[in-house]
Amino acid sequence: xxxxxxxxxxxxxxxxxxxxxxxxxxxxxxxxxxxxxxxxxxxxxxxxxxxxxxxxxxxxxxxxxxxxxxxxxxxxxxxxxxxxxxxxxxxxxxxxxxxxxxxxxxxxxxxxxxxxxxxxxxxxxxxxxxxxxxxxxxxxxxxxxxxxxxxxxxxxxxxxxxxxxxxxxxxxxxxxxxxxxxxxxxxxxxxxxxxxxxxxxxxxxxxxxxxxxxxxxxxxxxxxxxxxxxxxxxxxxxxxxxxxxxxxxxxxxxxxxxxxxxxxxxxxxxxxxxxxxxxxxxxxxxxxxxxxxxxxxxxxxxxxxxxxxxxxxxxxxxxxxxxxxxxxxxxxxxxxxxxxxxxxxxxxxxxxxxxxxxxxxxxxxxxxxxxxxxxxxxxxxxxxxxxxxxxxxxxxxxxxxxxxxxxxxxxxxxxxxxxxxxxxxxxxxxxxxxxx
Amino acid sequence: xxxxxxxxxxxxxxxxxxxxxxxxxxxxxxxxxxxxxxxxxxxxxxxxxxxxxxxxxxxxxxxxxxxxxxxxxxxxxxxxxxxxxxxxxxxxxxxxxxxxxxxxxxxxxxxxxxxxxxxxxxxxxxxxxxxxxxxxxxxxxxxxxxxxxxxxxxxxxxxxxxxxxxxxxxxxxxxxxxxxxxxxxxxxxxxxxxxxxxxxxxxxxxxxxxxxxxxxxxxxxxxxxxxxxxxxxxxx
Numbered sequence: 001x002x003x004x005x006x007x008x009x010x011x012x013x014x015x016x017x018x019x020x021x022x023x024x025x026x027x028x029x030x031x032x033x034x035x036x037x038x039x040x041x042x043x044x045x046x047x048x049x050x051x052x053x054x055x056x057x058x059x060x061x062x063x064x065x066x067x068x069x070x071x072x073x074x075x076x077x078x079x080x081x082x083x084x085x086x087x088x089x090x091x092x093x094x095x096x097x098x099x100x101x102x103x104x105x106x107x108x109x110x111x112x113x114x115x116x117x118x119x120x121x122x123x124x125x126x127x128x129x130x131x132x133x134x135x136x137x138x139x140x141x142x143x144x145x146x147x148x149x150x151x152x153x154x155x156x157x158x159x160x161x162x163x164x165x166x167x168x169x170x171x172x173x174x175x176x177x178x179x180x181x182x183x184x185x186x187x188x189x190x191x192x193x194x195x196x197x198x199x200x201x202x203x204x205x206x207x208x209x210x211x212x213x214x215x216x217x218x219x220x221x222x223x224x225x226x227x228x229x230x231x232x233x234x235x236x237x238x239x240x241x242x243x244x245x246x247x248x249x250x251x252x253x254x255x256x257x258x259x260x261x262x263x264x265x266x267x268x269x270x271x272x273x274x275x276x277x278x279x280x281x282x283x284x285x286x287x288x289x290x291x292x293x294x295x296x297x298x299x300x301x302x303x304x305x306x307x308x309x310x311x312x313x314x315x316x317x318x319x320x321x322x323x324x325x326x327x328x329x330x331x332x333x334x335x336x337x338x339x340x341x342x343x344x345x346x347x348x349x350x351x352x353x354x355x356x357x358x359x360x361x362x363x364x365x366x367x368x369x370x371x372x373x374x375x376x377x378x379x380x381x382x383x384x385x386x387x388x389x390x391x392x393x394x395x396x397x398x399x400x401x402x403x404x405x406x407x408x409x410x411x412x413x414x415x416x417x418x419x420x421x422x423x424x425x426x427x428x429x430x431x432x433x434x435x436x
Numbered sequence: 437x438x439x440x441x442x443x444x445x446x447x448x449x450x451x452x453x454x455x456x457x458x459x460x461x462x463x464x465x466x467x468x469x470x471x472x473x474x475x476x477x478x479x480x481x482x483x484x485x486x487x488x489x490x491x492x493x494x495x496x497x498x499x500x501x502x503x504x505x506x507x508x509x510x511x512x513x514x515x516x517x518x519x520x521x522x523x524x525x526x527x528x529x530x531x532x533x534x535x536x537x538x539x540x541x542x543x544x545x546x547x548x549x550x551x552x553x554x555x556x557x558x559x560x561x562x563x564x565x566x567x568x569x570x571x572x573x574x575x576x577x578x579x580x581x582x583x584x585x586x587x588x589x590x591x592x593x594x595x596x597x598x599x600x601x602x603x604x605x606x607x608x609x610x611x612x613x614x615x616x617x618x619x620x621x622x623x624x625x626x627x628x629x630x631x632x633x634x635x636x637x638x639x640x641x642x643x644x645x646x647x648x649x650x651x652x653x654x655x656x657x658x659x660x661x662x663x664x665x666x667x668x669x670x671x672x
Contacts, residue, residue: 030553038550045538346534349495350599351523351551353516429495433534 030356039363042336043371053332054372056325057412061376061405062383063321067314068401069384071307073394078303081222082296085258086127086158090271091299092117092257092278095290107282107290111234111252114152116281120273122265125154127258130237136230137203138191146187147229148204150237156215158260161226166198166213169233177235182213186227204230207240267295319408325372326412333365333420344424345432358425365417366410373409377402440506442607442638443469443492447501450487450661461487462498463661469640471606474633475667476649477642479658486611488658489642493526493609494518506606523551527600531612533592535584541595542567542580548603570598574628590621597628608632610641614648626651 043050094109111128118126129151135144155161156168169180181204188197197211209232218226232241238252261270271293279289294302337344344357352360381397388395450462461484469475479485490496491503494510497518503511510521527548528534535544545567549558558566571577574594584592593613600608610629614622626648633639641652649655654667 030551034550041538342534343536346536347547347551348519349493349522349528349534350548351519351603353519353551355516356551430490433495433530 029359035356035359035363036367038360039367042340042360042364043367049332050368050371053329053368054325054375056328057322057369057372057409058325058376058379060318060322060325060412061373061409062380064315064318064405064408065377065380065397065401066384066387066395067318068311068404069380069388069395069397070393071311071314072396072398072401073388074307074310075304076396077222077394078307079300081224082300082303084159084221084224085296086125086160086260088261088263088267089158089296090259090261090267090274091294091296092259092274092291093255093294094253095292107284107288108253109255109257109291111254113254113278113281114257116277117257117259117274120259120270120277122262122270122273123259124262125158125260126152127154127158127260128152128234128254128256129155129258130234130242130255132237132241134205134241136187136191138197138200141191143187143190146204148237148241149229149231150234150241151231152234154260155231158258159226161218162216163213164216165196166211168213168231174233174235177239178233179207179209179236179240180212180233181209182215182231183211184215184225184227184229184231185217186225187230188214204232205241207236209236271295318405322405322408322412325409326369326416329365329368329413330416330419333361333417334423336364337361337420337424340424341427341432341435344427345429345435348427348429349433354425357427358421361421361424362414362417365421366413369409369413369417370406373406376409377406380405440471441468441504442471442473442506443467443640444504445492445498445501448488448491448498448503449500450484450491450496451499460661462491464501465658465661465663467492467656467663467666469638471638472633472636473654474629474639474652475641476652476655477640477658478644478646478649478655479664482660483658484661485642485658487661489609489611489640492607492640493528494521519551520553523548524603525606527597527603527605527608529593529596529600529608529610529613531615533584533589533596533616535592535595535599537584540581540583541576541587541598542571544584544595545570545598545602547599552603566602567598570602571595573601574598588621589617590624593617593621593625594628597625597632601632606638608637608639610639612643613641614643614645622648 092109092113114126114128117123129149131147131149133145134148135142136146152174153168153170156163163182164185166182168182169178172178173180181202183191183197191197191202192200197214200211201208202211215226215231220226259274261267274293275286275289275291278291279286282289347357347360381402384395384397387393445465445467448462448465448467449460452459452461463484465484465488477485477488487496491498494505494513495518497513498511501511502509505521505525510518513521522528536547539547542564546563549563549566552558568577568580571580574597576591576594576598579587579591584595587595608629613629614625617625629639629641630651639652641648643649655665656663656667657665
């Protein structure tokens with residue numbers, strides 16, 4: 001127990017001498033806890049200013065998280081759209097899509113190729129669709145801009161649509177270009193209310209068709225509302241609903257054939273088989289076949305590449321705001337060092353080394369960045385959530401973006417804190433003490 | 437008490453370059469101060485007494501000459517080593533108190549203990565205990581948690597003295613300790629320094645007040661960077 005009397009007693013010199021070189025031992029660090037406590041004091045000393053200093057970092061970190069959440073949301077929507085087309089699909093499309101159908105010698109993807117694809121072992125379903133938008137009339141009710149999906153009989157199994165009432169159209173309906181339609185649950189309710197739509201007739205555009213089935217409710221998948229669509233044989237779309245010039249131009253060419261592959265089959269083998277059989281039926285080699293065959297993952301990746309450029313741009317914008325935040329911290333720290341020159345002198349006079357002073361101010365800068373980063377993370381996650389909930393854009397909060405933003409904030413603190421901390425550490429104790 | 441030399445300087449010289457002109461702030465100063473002495477340093481402004489204080493307090497290094505503090509040559513030490521010397525062997529009392537304004541009295545007194553490292557670095561609990569003992573020694577234990585701006589000038593100077601004592605230094609450097617205080621309070625502070633001296637403390641005090649200097653055993657007088665009077669009746 002140290003007492004007041006002990007304190008006022010002169011130190012024993014021999015003891016000090018015995019300490020010898022230990023007196024000069026200034027290389028050790030003072031405990032990290034101590035540095036943290038001193039730095040924290042500096043941060044909370046002037047709360048308003050600290051908060052304003054952190055503002056740049058807060059905005060930067062929040063921006064990184066929100067931007068990444070938006071682009072991740074966009075990617076998730078794309079993935080959902082592609083996956084919403086059905087499970088285990090491959091997409092077969094003409095490589096010359098934009099070129100359109102050419103002369104008699106060119107190889108086009110035509111509706112009849114569906115049969116070739118369907119004949120490949122491991123293919124459990126094929127699907128072709130052509131969508132158009134028309135008004136629909138039933139009795140006195142008229143709906144405008146309804147999606148009319150011309151498709152093939154495998155549609156319900158591939159797209160996982162259940163028929164609640166009646167039936168879906170079959171190959172025979174397709175072959176006969178039968179004027180039949182299956183209603184999405186929402187359209188059925190809008191047109192007929194509680195009445196039974198089966199065998200009723202409706203007017204799609206100017207064509208009278210008979211309802212043969214109603215789909216069960218499925219809701220929206222990847223932005224496509226299945227309940228708001230009407231399904232008709234694709235041959236009927238080609239024949240009646242697509243403007244005649246376009247139909248002539250398109251002929252029986254199709255944009256894309258979807259093939260559903262057996263879960264147990266090897267995807268690559270089946271794709272090779274499809275290529276081989278298509279090439280054989282067209283009389284060309286596999287290498288010459290001008291079709292691209294992609295899996296869902298391939299398509300998601302291809303579409304994802306488009307959003308990547310957007311994401312990179314956003315990342316740059318967010319990065320710049322972090323940089324600006326760092327410069328803000330540096331400025332305030334420089335002012336702070338000048339204002340606290342006397343404090344630095346006092347600390348030096350009682351034995352603080354330049355390392356101690358440097359660490360104190362560096363820690364303060366990092367602390368400002370980290371506290372700012374933490375507030376930024378909260379603001380970013382909250383902002384992304386609110387943004388996603390109140391706008392059309394979807395946001396997905398990516399955990400790694402939080403780490404990235406937080407880590408960048410810490411790095412900014414170290415980088416921009418170094419210059420002011422060095423300035424503080426190099427102050428001359430005599431001049432610092434004299435500073436008012 | 438053994439007669440041990442605390443301060444011994446030989447030809448202490450400090451030269452400042454001011455543009456092309458070299459100014460000799462100290463010009464070959466030899467001083468000898470024993471343990472337990474209470475010495476006043478006087479002299480007109482510009483006489484070099486501040487420079488002498490800075491060097492004796494290990495805040496600065498001489499350009500030439502030697503300075504032995506408690507037998508150890510400190511004239512060629514690095515900044516880091518000087519910081520360690522200030523921390524362990526010297527306690528400062530300044531005219532303007534120089535307390536951390538947003539830190540409590542006990543926090544200020546603990547400051548030297550915070551920067552004490554290596555062997556003998558006290559753990560936090562002991563630090564507080566020692567700081568409280570130092571505050572008690574200057575009669576301010578009941579003000580431990582007050583901020584400096586809640587205290588009178590005299591109380592602040594007492595806190596500063598407690599801070600100077602807390603590491604059991606071999607030397608107390610007091611730079612005009614009563615300069616910012618009224619006469620009455622100044623006497624109280626002097627009484628505290630005398631008390632410290634009577635218990636064996638070694639004190640070097642710069643002052644420009646003759647009546648304050650007269651209270652010490654010996655007065656060193658500086659003129660033009662030279663020792664005009666070493667207080668032993670000898671003139672250089």
